[in-house]
Amino acid sequence: MSNPAVSVSLAVACALMAGLAHAHDGAHTGGIQTQPSSAVKAPYDIVHSKITTEGNVAVFHMHVAGKAGALKPAKTGQLAGSAVFSYVWPTTIDPSAVGFEAKSGILAFAVTSHPDFDDTPLFPAPLGAWHSHWVVLSPDEACGKGALKVVDIPPGNKPKLPKTWPGLPILIDSPGWVPQFKGGTLEVRVPFDDIGVVNAANFDGVTAALKLNASVHSPLLCVVDVFKVASGDLSLPGKVNQ
Template sequence: MKILLTLALLGASVGSAAADANHAIDADGAIRSKADSSVTPAFDILAAHAHRDGNSITFHMTTGGTAGAEKPAAQGGLAGAPVWSYVWPTSLDPATVGFEGKSGILALAATSHPDFDDTPLYDENGDGDMANDGEEWHSHWVVLAPNEACGPGALSVRDIGENETPILPATWPGLPLFIDSPGFEPVFDGPEIAVSVVFADPDAATGASFDGVTAALKVNANVHAPLLCVTDVFDVASGNLSLPGKIN
């Protein structure tokens, strides 16, 4: 599946039913998807679900292989650097986690990208160097927006314009993007990846919807706007990016 599939996310009816016999929605709001032999097992989504406990929500994704086992190869620099990700697009307003309100599609992502580090507050590999951890799986909140510069119908992580001073989370890593590096650690257990996030407002996610996506992104070769484009969609839990999952 290629980038044009991201068009569906912008026009889909949030919370709509699964598209076909290969996808289903459980009574508890989880999304189920049949195995797809054309997708690398580590990124073949079999289920995506989210569970709330007070002001904490744990986002889960179950794959057909060993989640997190596959990582992109280093390219030697920021320009053209690949980013592989497990993503949960949501219906939440970006203001929920500290971004400018109504600024795009708020998504939780677990990413690996060996060519750069965008979590300056954390030492994920524990070696005492805070700036060499990009390859380790780590979490972000990102705001996605349509960007024709990435290709027809494509999405990018929303750029911050040269003269723009948007509202951003306290743990914004300093990149000219609507991105947050909150330090929520992805947990891998065989086929499963889980990320637990905390909201200041325990009712912030009431009624929220979500989906599950595995995807590749790439830093612009010119390291200029758009900085980070979605380039490939490996798999989509719902099959149609309609965000049918419900936070339980």
Template sequence: MSRTWLSGTAVAATLSLCLATAALSQPITAQPSDTVLASFDIVETKVVTRKDAVVFSTRVRGKAGVDMPTATGKFEGSEVYAYVWPTSLNSAEIGFEKDQGIVALAVTFHPDFDDAAYGGKNRHKWHPHWVVLNEDKACGAGLKVTDIPKGSTPKVPPTWPNVPLLIDSPEYPTGFKGNVVNVEIPLKLLGGIKGASYDGVTSGLKVNGNLHAPLLCVSNVFKVASGNLSLPGKVAPAK
């Protein structure tokens, strides 16, 4: 796969800084790039409110969702592909303790394991997650899904999939149509979403081969809608 790479330090540092510096812009548009696989080459991303829902949407140069990781037959070392919307939401908004890291909605595919709520199966389909990200230099792109230390009992949402990560597995309607992927969430579940900042990212993640923390790393970044993870988008009513 041809990929656009960002340094791990730049990804983590810029994403952390941008929460306080995002400017008005909706939607975020990007120039197509032949160096990025078409199904992950973001050309537009937006988060809008419509009546009683908030809709996360990303449009790519090619057909969305057509490219998926190759199954390895084992959990350790397996890969995840994702369409991601980093936001300025607080982790308390999605059911975790407050101020735990960078909150992002992700639509993922991973053929080697299930992480649905209540023991459900989801390895054979694209599906949504909330994740809380933090910097970790051990990861290829400098970010990880935040680990839950062994023996701790943090606050988690009802649809937490019982894995040692700050990850949630809600069953939001998720759709792929042509070059667009979107997720629709009831507005009542996201009280702080109006006016929140966001960006769009396509990325790969990888499970640690030794199953130690960091357990799930952002291993590479395919494309960032803003180009610099500055979260320039502002959630607003659809036009």
């Protein structure tokens, strides 16, 4: 004869497991789904990227084949030529939505690590720690054929900038939103004054390395190695909340 208490316990356990499986599946549904690639290092091998909104908060989500954030650039001991590793969500959101000049380039949200310099003066963190940025990107052949850079601020120019601009001569913001890593998943929650601009946006997912120009002048920060693009062609096919 079966024990009723054991049967109930088994039923509860099965229900919990089913609920957890459903929650896990839901976390990685929608957005841009990508097949893993043996040619990409697992911590940067994007398999899923999406942006959703909850009230006035945008949730930037990326899942990779390995452990997210496990691989960081090596320290060089100098600013010039140093590397930046990044998880990036390029978007169709106008840069003015976060405090830059309107139509100044491609607005992207990025989570980065770089052990050779500090660009978060308002939110101090150990060098090399993962942290978040808004950046404005544009093509520049000086970075390589078809390559992107973070838009430079020419000497003497005073463009519109976010209040948390870190003082570098490029269109970058250091707002202090803390990235959360768990296994293969990276998420960042970012509040917006006007969440409507996010809800209407398209996006992509990218993992890449950037490098500071060896002579530390324009272009200051170039994308030098794209590890993976979720869409395969940077067409920004992702739709927020889908």
